[in-house]
Structure formats: C-alpha cells, structure tokens
Amino acid sequence: MLGHAGGRCDKCGGEQPTWELIKCPICGQNTCHKCATFAYGRYFCSTLCGQYFFHAEPEDDEKEPDEA
Numbered sequence: 001m002l003g004h005a006g007g008r009c010d011k012c013g014g015e016q017p018t019w020e021l022i023k024c025p026i027c028g029q030n031t032c033h034k035c036a037t038f039a040y041g042r043y044f045c046s047t048l049c050g051q052y053f054f055h056a057e058p059e060d061d062e063k064e065p066d067e068a
C-alpha cells in the first residue's frame, strides 16, 4: 500500500499527490485539477458547488422562495 503522501480524486478516482488535490470548500470532496472547476477565484469539485458558494449567504432569516 503506497499512498502515504497520496490522495485520490473523489470524482475520477485517480490517484494524485495530496498537493495536487483540491478540497472543495463546499462539500469537502478531494478533486484533481482535471475534475475541479475554477470559479469565483477558487476551485470547486463541480460547477454546482461553485454556484452554491456564490449563492451562499450568511444566515439570513428571510428566505426568498425559488421562483415558485
């Protein structure tokens, strides 16, 4: 078993050195550069997480319903 300094991309399963992996700030998945999405100045595991990050707001009492 190797992998003392290795990680695995949660998307494609490819083994990567940990420093090559991006940890998604939203869901915490480890993602390689190939699978990661760059948005808003940082990397995410997917565009969905990027959008979530962009739309995420600090605790807000009033919630606007999604276009009902």
Ligand SMILES: [Zn+2]
Pocket: 009, 010, 011, 012, 013, 014, 031, 032, 033, 034, 035, 036
């Ligand atoms: Zn990958």
Ligand SMILES: [Zn+2]
Pocket: 024, 025, 026, 027, 028, 029, 044, 045, 046, 049
């Ligand atoms: Zn994510």
